[in-house]
Amino acid sequence: MPLVRIDIRKNPDPSYARKLGNVVYEALKATIGVPDRDNFQVLNEHDEDHFVYDPAYLGIERTDGLVFIQITISEGRTVEQKKLLYKSIADGLGVEAGVRPEDVFINLIEVKKENWSFGNGVAQYVT
Numbered sequence: 001m002p003l004v005r006i007d008i009r010k011n012p013d014p015s016y017a018r019k020l021g022n023v024v025y026e027a028l029k030a031t032i033g034v035p036d037r038d039n040f041q042v043l044n045e046h047d048e049d050h051f052v053y054d055p056a057y058l059g060i061e062r063t064d065g066l067v068f069i070q071i072t073i074s075e076g077r078t079v080e081q082k083k084l085l086y087k088s089i090a091d092g093l094g095v096e097a098g099v100r101p102e103d104v105f106i107n108l109i110e111v112k113k114e115n116w117s118f119g120n121g122v123a124q125y126v127t
Contacts, residue, residue: 027088075110
């Protein structure tokens with residue numbers, strides 16, 4: 001059920017964005033119970049004029065290695081599950097892609113289950 005958007009500065013490695021997406025998907029499965037095959041992602045790379053951020057907001061020192069991650073999921077996770085998800089993503093990106101934890105920016109959007117249609121014009125989660 002999650003829809004993941006990942007935005008980064010252009011990277012010379014054409015597989016880099018996909019690697020980030022794999023880490024996020026594995027973290028979603030491990031921490032909040034996302035099932036196998038429920039993997040929907042939009043991966044975007046931007047030039048410096050189209051990737052804007054404050055390098056020191058809230059005292060966190062960010063670099064051009066910043067990774068914006070926006071996850072839309074159905075509502076119902078606890079605060080503890082969300083915190084575990086954020087940490088799992090940050091840790092995984094550090095290990096698998098060398099991303100500094102300061103450069104992991106996550107925005108979680110929760111929606112009601114009736115706000116999803118996975119195809120055929122049907123709200124599959126509505127009972």
